[in-house]
Amino acid sequence: MGDNNQEGKMKFLLLVTSxxxxxxxxxxxxxxxxxxxxxxxxIFFSGNGAYYILRKECKELHDLGIRMLYCAHSVHQRGIEKPLDFFESSSTYNLSRMLPEFDKIIAFN
Structure with a gap:
């Protein structure tokens, strides 16, 4: 972790399960x-955090250039049928593969 980008900018992951x-x-x-x-x-939304994908105010974060992914399995388990289109479908497996890319990881659960 840490030396992933050339400009000295950090890469942050917010893991939201609440x-x-x-x-x-x-x-x-x-x-x-x-x-x-x-x-x-x-920002990666999983577990009950999957409900964020129904919140229109999240578009403000998307418009700032913040990438927002969600666990498709968590969404399916909660019966959410139509995520807002600015969220990206993903999986906890993909999340585990991405973890080394981040300088800081902050979890909300």
Whole structure:
């Protein structure tokens, strides 16, 4: 980890498994926006975090250039049929393969 990018910018992963109605919601948004000023930000939603993919206000993060992925299995388990189109379908397997790319990983659960 650490020497992944040439410009000295860091790469951050926010792993969100708490639902968007929890106390973490505002923290996730504010932290993601602030971290974007310091590098690349990816948010991965899994477990109850899958419910974020129904929240239209997440488009603001997408518009800032924050990549947002979700665990397709978690979405299926929760009966979510139509994720908003700015989220990317992924898996925990893909997440495990991506982990070495990040300088910092912060989990919300």
């Amino acid at each position: 639902n968007p109605f929890s106390k973490d919601y505002n923290t996730v948004f504010k932290l993601a926006k602030e971290l974007k000023n310091h590098g690349e930000v990816v």
